[in-house]
Amino acid sequence: MSVSFLISQAKSVQKVIDENSAEIEVLDQKIGDGDHIFNIQRGLKLVVELEDSIKNLPLAKALNMIAMKVLSGIGGSSGALFGTFFMTMAKSPDLDKDVDFNKACEMIISGIKAMKERGKADVGEKTMMDVLIPVSEKLNELKNESEFKSGLNEVIKIAEERMLSTKDMLATKGRASFLGERAKGHIDPGARSSQLIIDTICKSVINN
Amino acid sequence: MKKFINNNDDFLKESLTGFGKAHSDIINVNLDPSFVSRKNKTKDGKVSLISGGGSGHEPMHGGFVGHGMLDAACPGFVFSAPTPDQMQAAAEHVDSGAGVLFIVKNYSGDIMNFQMGAEMYSGKNDSIVTNDDVAVEDSTFTTGRRGVAATVLVEKIVGSLAEHGGSLEECKKLGEKVNKNAGTMGVAFTSCTVPAAGKPTFDIGDDEMEFGVGIHGEPGRKREKIQASKTIVGNILEAILDNLKPEKNEKNLLFVNGMGGTPLTELYLVYEDACQILQSKGFQVTKSLVGNYCTSLEMQGASITLLKCDDEILKHWDSPVHTAAMRWGM
Numbered sequence: 001m002s003v004s005f006l007i008s009q010a011k012s013v014q015k016v017i018d019e020n021s022a023e024i025e026v027l028d029q030k031i032g033d034g035d036h037i038f039n040i041q042r043g044l045k046l047v048v049e050l051e052d053s054i055k056n057l058p059l060a061k062a063l064n065m066i067a068m069k070v071l072s073g074i075g076g077s078s079g080a081l082f083g084t085f086f087m088t089m090a091k092s093p094d095l096d097k098d099v100d101f102n103k104a105c106e107m108i109i110s111g112i113k114a115m116k117e118r119g120k121a122d123v124g125e126k127t128m129m130d131v132l133i134p135v136s137e138k139l140n141e142l143k144n145e146s147e148f149k150s151g152l153n154e155v156i157k158i159a160e161e162r163m164l165s166t167k168d169m170l171a172t173k174g175r176a177s178f179l180g181e182r183a184k185g186h187i188d189p190g191a192r193s194s195q196l197i198i199d200t201i202c203k204s205v206i207n208n
Numbered sequence: 209m210k211k212f213i214n215n216n217d218d219f220l221k222e223s224l225t226g227f228g229k230a231h232s233d234i235i236n237v238n239l240d241p242s243f244v245s246r247k248n249k250t251k252d253g254k255v256s257l258i259s260g261g262g263s264g265h266e267p268m269h270g271g272f273v274g275h276g277m278l279d280a281a282c283p284g285f286v287f288s289a290p291t292p293d294q295m296q297a298a299a300e301h302v303d304s305g306a307g308v309l310f311i312v313k314n315y316s317g318d319i320m321n322f323q324m325g326a327e328m329y330s331g332k333n334d335s336i337v338t339n340d341d342v343a344v345e346d347s348t349f350t351t352g353r354r355g356v357a358a359t360v361l362v363e364k365i366v367g368s369l370a371e372h373g374g375s376l377e378e379c380k381k382l383g384e385k386v387n388k389n390a391g392t393m394g395v396a397f398t399s400c401t402v403p404a405a406g407k408p409t410f411d412i413g414d415d416e417m418e419f420g421v422g423i424h425g426e427p428g429r430k431r432e433k434i435q436a437s438k439t440i441v442g443n444i445l446e447a448i449l450d451n452l453k454p455e456k457n458e459k460n461l462l463f464v465n466g467m468g469g470t471p472l473t474e475l476y477l478v479y480e481d482a483c484q485i486l487q488s489k490g491f492q493v494t495k496s497l498v499g500n501y502c503t504s505l506e507m508q509g510a511s512i513t514l515l516k517c518d519d520e521i522l523k524h525w526d527s528p529v530h531t532a533a534m535r536w537g538m
Binding site: 078081 | 290292354
């Protein structure tokens with residue numbers, strides 16, 4: 001993981017999220033209040049715009065700037081959760097040394113753990129954590145493998161399955177929780193956007 | 209979408225700037241990070257009250273900054289929680305040393321961002337969470353009930369106690385009492401349109417209403433055919449009374465709140481219906497508030513809040529207030 005990797009991933013994710021924005025917006029209007037897609041798009045735009053100010057910075061500093069940008073520029077649940085994710089990654093030890101696959105996995109795992117604590121949501125509550133927690137568990141299994149590319153295909157699969165599984169869940173956290181039974185039958189918009197992010201990044205790592 | 213708008217990115221900034229100019233005798237507007245604060249510095253020893261939340265509910269919360277109510281308000285984007293740096297900057301700006309009480313409506317995003325703001329602020333602070341919406345079933349396993357119109361009453365009543373020298377602990381205690389004593393339920397006839405979305409949040413037929421709607425256009429208990437006002441008001445009150453269980457000899461404040469698109473003419477009619485129904489059931493209506501205080505952009509509809517009042521609540525309700533949206537006694 002490097003600063004240039006983060007920037008290029010942010011650009012790819014931005015493209016994929018923009019392509020799927022109409023779908024996510026509709027999902028959120030069905031069970032939320034419709035702000036999720038705008039928050040995610042605004043956040044990605046802000047991070048991509050940071051390129052010139054972070055491209056020559058050490059990784060820890062760049063991650064911290066991304067965290068502060070996300071935290072102060074997005075708002076809503078997404079801002080707090082993704083801000084917490086990047087802030088936690090920025091605090092990882094030894095970021096001045098080479099960050100290999102194992103180290104990158106550990107950073108992501110600790111970031112997702114911090115999101116879980118911030119949002120107080122676990123698997124089965126119809127939120128983005130339904131995708132992120134199983135992905136983090138799979139990365140924990142994979143992190144010491146030298147041949148991790150086939151494992152990343154499994155990560156992609158897990159993210160997709162878990163995203164789809166939110167469809168039949170009752171929501172107990174977030175805006176959708178106010179709907180009771182009426183939230184059933186719709187995929188959680190946060191689970192969908194998280195799955196698209198994971199899908200994009202994994203594919204890009206596999207293809208490089 | 210038909211709205212007064214120049215471009216989406218500047219929507220909030222332009223509105224806030226106009227708000228600042230229109231009420232420059234009472235408040236200041238700070239941008240980057242955005243917060244509204246009183247024109248005059250908080251007096252030494254007075255607890256500072258800070259609220260905030262997504263924009264689109266005006267006059268809540270910026271319209272309640274001023275003597276007898278809030279010290280600062282942090283507006284987020286339309287229907288999106290404000291960010292921690294706003295709360296931190298507002299707290300640093302207004303705290304006079306007696307501490308800061310954050311008043312937060314119960315939504316996941318607001319809770320998380322206010323928590324982070326509170327963690328980032330080094331001064332003494334505490335929070336209360338409002339959750340007066342009886343349309344949503346409460347449970348320890350869920351996010352719980354939504355915070356809606358009673359937040360206005362909490363801000364007024366706790367604001368008065370802070371003005372009278374109440375400590376941070378006393379302010380928190382009174383705020384929690386007001387929240388516990390209040391129940392709200394709303395109904396919508398039309399959807400609202402978030403400027404960034406450009407189209408209505410939900411579809412609703414010309415002859416339909418959303419019973420138990422939230423203040424962001426979130427669905428409520430059920431979709432029904434529209435009925436006579438007396439029937440709608442009766443159903444809302446039944447849900448509130450069922451939840452609040454007031455005593456017959458208790459004093460109550462009746463608050464009819466417009467969602468933004470319903471004229472005052474209709475809100476007063478709703479007030480009349482509600483008074484008649486409550487009195488026919490033997491309940492007292494002692495205090496009133498009618499108007500657009502906690503809105504959902506241009507949504508047509510109204511919410512009714514009932515607040516059970518003891519002497520402490522009544523005293524702080526009546527005490528002077530001078531804000532952009534609420535003014536009496538001075």
